[in-house]
Amino acid sequence: MKNIKLAVLDMAGTTVDENNVVYKTVQKVINDKGFNLSLAEILAHGAGKEKHQAIIDVLRECTDATDITTIAASAFENFKPELEHAYEQLDVKSFDGVQAAITSLRKRGIYVVLNTGYNTQTATSLLGKLGWEIGKDIDGLITSDDVTNGRPAPDMIFKAMELCQVTDPKTVLKAGDSTIDIEEGKRAGCGLTVGVLTGAQTAKQLEKAQPDHILSSVAELGKIC
Known part of the structure; x- marks a missing residue:
């Protein structure tokens, strides 16, 4: 030992x-931008990372988006209020x-x-x-x-x-x-x-x-x- x-x-x-609420929230703010990504994809490419970076990496690996920087910035701006709302209801x-x-x-x-x-x-x-x-x-x-x-x-x-x-x-x-x-x-x-x-x-x-x-x-x- x-x-x-x-x-x-x-x-x-x-x-x-x-209950994966953070990654479910990452999934939501990305999909709210017009994508249809699964939680498994979010976890595979975003798990453990700072969440803005996670959003960038998921978009890069799982979509054909060209303006990733702008989309990620907008999604991340929505992330904190969405997460606060989710946490209010979470055990x-x-x-x-x-x-x-x-x-x-x-x-x-x-x-x-x-x-x-x-x-x-x-x-x-x-x-x-x-x-x-x-x-x-x-x-x-x-x-x-x-x-x-x-x-x-x-x-x-x-x-x-x-x-x-x-x-x-x-x-x-x-x-x-x-x-x-x-x-x-x-x-x-x-x-x-x-x-x-x-x-x-x-x-x-x-x-x-x-x-x-x-x-x-x-x-x-x-x-x-």
């Missing part, structure tokens, strides 16, 4: 069960066993930081709906607003390391439900990269990024660290 000092965990689909919870697993890691002296392609407002809203507090339930939250470069760049992991005063990336575990989470962990030089099957992508899809482990859930992290 690795000498893990910090676990950096993705939010939606990894620790937080929000957010953590996946079974996740809170207990996080508590267990922290009791063993392992820092737990959540990171996300969401902006700070959205991520903080999610934490509030869960009733989780920084310093009480987790050690930190890093969002796309906190860094210059979003996933798969390693900036958010480095920010989490700085927050927790962890200097060696080999003592860091990164877990997430999408290949971009795994790529982020590998670019940061993390000692362990872990895919989980509670969210956006299947085991076959996750295997393409060659994680060290694929688990059913974050609840199983105690088996490997």
Whole structure:
């Protein structure tokens, strides 16, 4: 087993069960521009990314649109109000066993930081709906607003390391439900990269990024660290 000092965990689909509401909202604002894309296409090309970038990448990969920059900017402008409306009606919870697993890691002296392609407002809203507090339930939250470069760049992991005063990336575990989470962990030089099957992508899809482990859930992290 690795000498893990910090676990950096993705939010939606990894620790937080929000029924894919964010990606369903991405799907809606894109399709409102005259497209007919499936949720599977949105997840395949947008999962784990800062949402403006996700919209750009989905349009680039799944449509023959020529003015992608303009369409994406307009769709993203609609994204935040649409998401706020969706969240007002949403029952957010953590996946079974996740809170207990996080508590267990922290009791063993392992820092737990959540990171996300969401902006700070959205991520903080999610934490509030869960009733989780920084310093009480987790050690930190890093969002796309906190860094210059979003996933798969390693900036958010480095920010989490700085927050927790962890200097060696080999003592860091990164877990997430999408290949971009795994790529982020590998670019940061993390000692362990872990895919989980509670969210956006299947085991076959996750295997393409060659994680060290694929688990059913974050609840199983105690088996490997």
